Amino acid sequence: MSQGKVTTDHDAIRKWVEERGGHPATVEGTETGGEHAGILRVDFGPKDDTLETLSWDAFFEKFDEADLAFLHQDKTADGKVSRFHKFVSRSKQ
Numbered sequence: 558m559s560q561g562k563v564t565t566d567h568d569a570i571r572k573w574v575e576e577r578g579g580h581p582a583t584v585e586g587t588e589t590g591g592e593h594a595g596i597l598r599v600d601f602g603p604k605d606d607t608l609e610t611l612s613w614d615a616f617f618e619k620f621d622e623a624d625l626a627f628l629h630q631d632k633t634a635d636g637k638v639s640r641f642h643k644f645v646s647r648s649k650q
Contacts, residue, residue, distance in 0.1 A: 563626050565647065567617050570627045574599050577640050581616035582608040597625070597644055624648065 564570060574580065579599045585607055587595025597619055600608050611619075620627075626647045630639040 561628050561630050561641075563628050563645065565626050567613075567620075570617075570620075570629075571613055573627075573629055573631075573642075577601060577638065579640075581611045581613055583611050583616075583619070585609045597623075599642060601640060620644075 579601045582598045582600040584596040584598060597611075597616060598608055600610065623644075624647045625644045627642060628645050629642040633639045633641075
């Protein structure tokens with residue numbers, strides 16, 4: 558059975574995303590006030606016109622500001638590499 562893991566470690570998140578060919582992104586138009594990013598996403602492609610690529614620094618600034626944790630799965634139940642992930646509140650871990 559595959560299990561989900563939760564982390565707030567920036568290096569671990571970046572490694573997981575990059576190993577799967579993804580990059581940090583935000584949903585365009587969801588920024589509020591003077592924030593650097595709105596709703597965070599991991600973009601694995603193909604190109605999605607609603608997503609704007611972020612630098613890792615901007616991504617993690619928003620990630621920490623929003624008090625998020627990264628829930629992810631390394632392998633699927635049948636042993637294949639998984640891309641399953643979601644952002645969750647740190648207070649609900």
